[in-house]
Amino acid sequence: EAQVTQNPRYLITVTGKKLTVTCSQNMNHEYMSWYRQDPGLGLRQIYYSMNVEVTDKGDVPEGYKVSRKEKRNFPLILESPSPNQTSLYFCASSLKGQSYEQYFGPGTRLTVT
Amino acid sequence: GNSVTQMEGPVTLSEEAFLTINCTYTATGYPSLFWYVQYPGEGLQLLLKATKADDKGSNKGFEATYRKETTSFHLEKGSVQVSDSAVYFCALSRDTNAGKSTFGDGTTLTVKP
Numbered sequence: 001e002a003q004v005t006q007n008p009r010y011l012i013t014v015t016g017k018k019l020t021v022t023c024s025q026n027m028n029h030e031y032m033s034w035y036r037q038d039p040g041l042g043l044r045q046i047y048y049s050m051n052v053e054v055t056d057k058g059d060v061p062e063g064y065k066v067s068r069k070e071k072r073n074f075p076l077i078l079e080s081p082s083p084n085q086t087s088l089y090f091c092a093s094s095l096k097g098q099s100y101e102q103y104f105g106p107g108t109r110l111t112v113t
Numbered sequence: 114g115n116s117v118t119q120m121e122g123p124v125t126l127s128e129e130a131f132l133t134i135n136c137t138y139t140a141t142g143y144p145s146l147f148w149y150v151q152y153p154g155e156g157l158q159l160l161l162k163a164t165k166a167d168d169k170g171s172n173k174g175f176e177a178t179y180r181k182e183t184t185s186f187h188l189e190k191g192s193v194q195v196s197d198s199a200v201y202f203c204a205l206s207r208d209t210n211a212g213k214s215t216f217g218d219g220t221t222l223t224v225k226p
Binding site for chain 1: 156157164202216
């Protein structure tokens, strides 16, 4: 089954404790992205990647890091999480040249206390 | 930069009512336009898309027409059902920078029996 998976689905952590949210897709897509969803602010893009070792900032990259060492994986790293990073996070992937419609993962609910 | 503006919600309708959710965009060139739907507790999924001016996307009774002259991509459905209750997002991406996507704030639709 074609899908985007994220882990963990739920995470509660404390300020300053480094964490990684994993994202993996099995569709051989070139493009991958991370978004955060906050009430009243819609969906905002954090980082995106066009292929292995090629990443770029989205609209709200501060406080986040990403890497793309393999085509299928695109982890999101919070080096020193803060409470304002409490949010619902989505990973997505898309195929180059197919109008770039995106396939989304199920989401990761992160709470930073 | 690019931007997407959706009509403010939430929207509450009775079953079988006509639905319109307005979406206008700002972008240079010829972006691809999308409507995504998010059902409660789930990730986003593509509802429909249009890749060039005057294209009409359609799916599950929903339709939207890419109007370049008015920079709009309004979502319509002739007769909504309770099962259509969800959050709807308008989005765009450009083929010259396909990894970069811009989403509207989302419109919450509730359909009452």
